[in-house]
Amino acid sequence: MKLWEGVVALPLIGTLDSARTQVVMESLLERIVETDSTIAIIDITGVPTVDTLVAQHLLKTVAAARLMGADCIVSGIRPQIAQTIVHLGLDLSEVTTKANLSEAVVVALDRTGFQITRRANRG
Amino acid sequence: MRALTPEPHALDSDEDVVRARHVIRALAVDAGLRLIDQTKLVTAVSELARNTVIHGGGGRMLAEVLENGTRTGVCVTFEDEGPGIPDLEMALSQGFTTGEGLGLGFGGARRLVHDFDVTSAPGEGTRVRIVTWR
Amino acid sequence: MLESGDRIPILKLGHLLLVTIQVDMHDRMALALQDDLTKKIVDTGARGVLIDISGLELVDSFIGRMLSDIAAMARVLDARTVVVGMRPAVAITLVELGLALPGVQTALTVERGMALLPAPGEFGGDARPEDEGPDA
Numbered sequence: 001m002k003l004w005e006g007v008v009a010l011p012l013i014g015t016l017d018s019a020r021t022q023v024v025m026e027s028l029l030e031r032i033v034e035t036d037s038t039i040a041i042i043d044i045t046g047v048p049t050v051d052t053l054v055a056q057h058l059l060k061t062v063a064a065a066r067l068m069g070a071d072c073i074v075s076g077i078r079p080q081i082a083q084t085i086v087h088l089g090l091d092l093s094e095v096t097t098k099a100n101l102s103e104a105v106v107v108a109l110d111r112t113g114f115q116i117t118r119r120a121n122r123g
Numbered sequence: 124m125r126a127l128t129p130e131p132h133a134l135d136s137d138e139d140v141v142r143a144r145h146v147i148r149a150l151a152v153d154a155g156l157r158l159i160d161q162t163k164l165v166t167a168v169s170e171l172a173r174n175t176v177i178h179g180g181g182g183r184m185l186a187e188v189l190e191n192g193t194r195t196g197v198c199v200t201f202e203d204e205g206p207g208i209p210d211l212e213m214a215l216s217q218g219f220t221t222g223e224g225l226g227l228g229f230g231g232a233r234r235l236v237h238d239f240d241v242t243s244a245p246g247e248g249t250r251v252r253i254v255t256w257r
Numbered sequence: 258m259l260e261s262g263d264r265i266p267i268l269k270l271g272h273l274l275l276v277t278i279q280v281d282m283h284d285r286m287a288l289a290l291q292d293d294l295t296k297k298i299v300d301t302g303a304r305g306v307l308i309d310i311s312g313l314e315l316v317d318s319f320i321g322r323m324l325s326d327i328a329a330m331a332r333v334l335d336a337r338t339v340v341v342g343m344r345p346a347v348a349i350t351l352v353e354l355g356l357a358l359p360g361v362q363t364a365l366t367v368e369r370g371m372a373l374l375p376a377p378g379e380f381g382g383d384a385r386p387e388d389e390g391p392d393a
Contacts, residue, residue, distance in 0.1 A: 026159060026345060026346075026349070029345035029348065029349070030345055032345075032365070033344075033345060033365065036365055036366060036369075037365075038365065038369070060349065060352045060353070061349075063352045064345065064348035064349045064351070064352045065348070066363075067343060067348040067351055067352065067357075067358065067363060068343045068345065068348045068363060068365060069341065069343070069363040069364040069365045069369065070365060137283035137284045137285050137286075138283055140283060140284065141281050141282075141283045144315065145281075148314070158346050159345075159346045159349055159350075161346075162314065162315055162346035162347065162349075162350050163349075163350050163353060165314070165315050166315045166316075166317050166350050166354070169315060169317040169319075170317055170318060173284070173317075173319065231318060231354040231355060231356070234353050234354065234355070235350065235353055235354065
């Protein structure tokens with residue numbers, strides 16, 4: 001879904017299998033082009049575990065987005081998934097990760113030149 | 124353009140490499156391959172066709188759609204009577220190098236398709252067969 | 258020898274050179290493009306090169322290397338190169354191939370690419386923060 005100019009978000013929910021992940025990731029890349037978004041937030045808060053294939057698809061998608069000229073922020077990585085990634089020896093140095101979706105949104109806002117200010121009167 | 128026996132397509136020039144891409148793209152579309160699989164296959168074909176022209180001294184490509192009961196796939200074979208690949212193991216394991224050499228594109232092409240078979244030896248030419256299934 | 262009809266046109270856009278690569282580019286055309294671009298950078302004093310590959314359905318190792326070589330040659334001539342419009346299927350394939358396009362900066366569109374190539378004398382150029390690509 002498009003969040004605002006230049007940013008799309010992809011909340012993933014449930015257990016992912018390799019085939020579904022591939023299709024979803026490819027759609028994300030198409031969305032990036034369609035919406036002219038330089039930032040894509042992939043939120044996996046709702047994903048309990050990932051296996052090797054899914055993790056690899058995720059990383060390949062991030063690399064592909066980068067090649068196209070967009071950055072991905074992966075948010076909501078659960079401890080179990082963090083462990084899987086480390087055990088698999090996957091290199092996340094090129095990927096920005098944030099603990100949760102709101103932190104990712106803040107980063108995306110900042111990178112696209114926006115900031116949130118509170119209105120003077122909230123009544 | 125789907126013959127029962129695959130027709131050979133000459134691979135002797137730069138233009139032949141471009142033609143090969145078109146032939147396989149059309150076949151892949153016919154066979155119902157997804158766009159990303161089409162692209163990977165045609166990219167592999169581009170690499171292997173170029174190898175045939177440059178390193179094999181020219182040769183041919185044969186392409187066909189395979190239907191093996193449950194699966195549909197595109198099968199492409201590259202043949203040449205060139206000098207052959209001296210160190211097949213190394214050529215297959217190599218990724219890309221910045222210099223010349225058969226490793227360029229060869230190992231990479233393998234990653235883009237499902238089945239990859241190569242037969243080659245010095246003085247015996249080279250034959251590469253690749254398949255991408257739907 | 259390549260006939261003139263076979264050469265890819267290079268447009269001058271202010272301080273930039275714009276190349277739109279159509280499909281069906283064979284290897285000799287790619288080499289001719291490298292030559293032509295290098296000459297044109299010198300002739301025009303261009304400081305930026307924009308290569309639009311939105312029409313390319315595939316980028317293989319040869320074309321990938323051409324893009325990297327163009328970026329490297331341009332850099333030697335004090336010009337920056339941005340490649341724009343890479344299709345998702347092409348990007349995924351390049352990742353699978355393990356081709357990283359070293360030295361090549363990318364952007365989603367010509368517009369975003371131009372924002373990455375400010376005219377000389379403009380510090381940072383007209384690039385608004387949201388127009389900056391990941392490598393800016």
